[in-house]
Amino acid sequence: MATHSMVVVSGTGSRVELFAAIRRDARVEDLSIRELARRHQVHRRTVRQALTSAEPPRRKPPARDAPRLGPFTAVVDAMLVADLDAPRKQRHTARRIHDRLVDEHRAELSYSTVRDYVRRRRPEIAVERGRVAAVGMVPQEHAPGAEAEVDFGEVWVVLDGVKTKCHMFVYRLSHSGAAVHRVYPTCGQEAFLQGHVEAFETFGGVPTRHIRYDNLTSAVSQVLFGSGRRRTENPRWVLFHSHYGFDPFYCQPGIDGAHEKGGVEGEVGRFRRKWLTPMPDVATLDELNERIVGWEARDLHRRIDGRLRTVGQDLETERPLLRPLTADAFDPGLVLTPRVDRSALVTVRMVKYSVPARLIGRRVRVSLQASRVRIFDGRTLVADHPRRIARTGSVVDLDHYLEVLAIKPGALPGSTALAQARACGAFTTAHEDFWIASRRVNGDADGTRQLIDVLLLHRSHAAEDVIAGIRAALTVGAVTADVVAVETRRHVAAGGASPDRHPADHVLDSEQRAGRSERVVSLTMRRLLDPAAVIAGLPPDTRPLPSVAAYDQLLTGTDHTTPTDPGGSP
Incomplete structure (x- = not known):
């Protein structure tokens, strides 16, 4: 006697097995519909469905009505219609609609009921009123070397121990997906242009067709509504893209144009989540950008969804097809012409930067770049400072005040220049030791002047050579700048000191190898x-x-x- 297993319906897979068992029994034993229904403990309607088709019919999800919302749907629809003409940042949210229904209409509704209805009706109303077409995306093909996309994204960085808001410039080639990322303290035009220059130099060329942009104020002065994609461009931006020979493509304003450069929009978020989470902790933005270069190299081995080749492999195909760079470099800095004040400082964006004291009272030319402030006297570079992120304060170089301090040595101990030199490590413990010994022997004024003469040696010798000369002079008890100068030149002639030996020992060994025993020594x-x-x-x-x-x-x-x-x- 044949035995039959009972099949319990518990899901779509079980219904497939149930239908297969019914069809098998009907085929093998030629049982009636009533008998099949009794054997498998199902309704005869289910047996007829199984005999008609091996695939069970899909179950329709039950329509969940919201009877309490019914009387208020017209009110909610009116709010959503009014939103079509309201400013984007002053449109109703589902929370605001729920609050109005409770306050103005005494409706007893849950927030989730209102939220689900608003989520479904808002796009439907927009389509019904002809404001947008039905949502749909059209796949695009990007020829190698033809297009790129640019965008900025906000990032937070622990910069020298302080949580700081910065801006990440992203330039992405549309074909390969290879991208350049740079973090700057600002998203102004100087950072916008500097990012382009670094991206062009990284990839070795410029796209031949166009680069896609938002309507950034760094590039666009005015959006001419009603005239398609025409824009009034910033004159310096016109000069820049004319210099490199590419055409900008401006997306539609607002959220409507976000999909037109969706590749770089997604790249900003992807890179920020993968490499900048948690917040990087660095001393300077230059250090962070050096790390980013390494992360970009690792990203070349990844594969974008749906592609067989890696980003790096596609980049090798795309790179030769880019338009070569021009021979002339473009200075991306914003040009300013401030006047030097009595403290040998120029004010740039509310921050003061030092210049040589001889330029007091004169106008200088400043190239304000994304991360540097370069100051010129005519065509001569006289100062090159890191750009300060804070909106106030000063960046001062001790070297710019040495001629003034030689006349006023008493101003050195409390000067801002000395404090910043100590903070950045330019004024080392060797300088401190020499200054202390020199003041003890020569007095405060003359001892400080000897230190200033030593600091002047940094203009013609490397810092490590001067420091070696200071230590050699202190070893023999000499506290004059002339002795330091002699020992510095001897150290340079000897080829520099070994990192694990004292500089004075190195000089002594070099003299003994040369057959000389004379050295600068202490008469005491x-x-x-x-x-x-x-x-x-x-x-x-x-x-x-x-x-x-x-x-x-x-x-x-x-x-x-x-x-x-x-x-x-x-």
């Missing part, structure tokens, strides 16, 4: 017969001590010879 150590003389490498001094016997004769009166005048008078 030469006079004193103590072990320090041996440590300093000094030969013993065998000369007799000086005698004052001749002067003692004058005191005892033994010599009575008296000179006479030419006339013979005593």
Whole structure:
């Protein structure tokens, strides 16, 4: 006697098995519909469905009515219609609609009921009123080397211990998906142009067709509504894209044009989530951008969804098809011409930057770049500072004030320039030790002037060579700038000090290899017969001590010879 297993319906897969069992029993045993229904414990309607088709019919989800909302649907629709002509940032949210229904109409509705209705009706009303067409996307093909997209995105960085809001410039090639990312303290025109320059140099060329943009104020002065994609462009931006030979393509204003450069919109979020989460902790933005270059190299090995080749492989195909760069470089900085004040400072965007004191009272040319402030006297670069992110404060270079401090040495201890030099590490412990020793021997004023002369050596020698000269001079007890200069030149001639040896030891070894034993030494150590003389490498001094016997004769009166005048008078 044949046995039959019972099938329990618990899902779509079980219904498929149930239909298969019914069809098998009907085919093998030729059972009636009533018998099949009894055996499988289902309704005869289900048996007829199984015999008609092997695939179970799809179950329709039950329509969930909201009877309490029914009397208020017309009110909600009226609010959504009014939103079509309201400013984008002053349109009703589902929360606001719910609050109005409760306050104005005493409706007893849950927020989720109103939210679900608004979510469904808002796009329907827009289509019904002819404001938008039915939502749909058309796949696009981007030829290699033809197009790119640009956008800015906000990022937060722990910069030198302070949580700081910065701006990430993103340039993305449309065909390969390769992108350049740079973080700047601003999203102004100087950062906009600087990002382009770095992206062009990274990829070695410019797209041949166009680059897609939002209507950024760095590029667009005015959107001419009703005239298609015509824009009034910023003159410097016109000069820039004319210099590099590409055409800008401006997307529709607002959210309606976001899909026109969806590649870079998604790239901003992807890169921020993958590499900038959690917030990077760096000392400077230059350090962060160096890390970003490494992250971009790793991103070349990823595959975009639906593509067989990696981003790097597609980039190698696209790179030769880009238009080559022009031979002339373009300065992306914003040009300003401030006047130097009495403190040898120029004010740029509310921040003060120092210049050499000789330029006090003159106008200089400033190139304000995304991360640097370059200052020129004519065509000569006289100062190059990192751009300060804060809107106030100052960036001061101690070297710019050395000539003034030589006249006013008492101004050095409390100066802003010295404080910033200490903070950035330019004024090292070697300088501090020399200054302390020099003031102890030469006095405050002259000792500080000796330090200033030492600081002037940095203009003609590398910092590590001057520091080695300072340490060598301090080793032999000399606290004059002339000795430091001699030791610095000896250190340079010796090829520099080994990092694990004292600079003075290196100089001594080089002199011994050259067959010389003379060095700049302390006269005090030469006079004193103590072990320090041996440590300093000094030969013993065998000369007799000086005698004052001749002067003692004058005191005892033994010599009575008296000179006479030419006339013979005593």
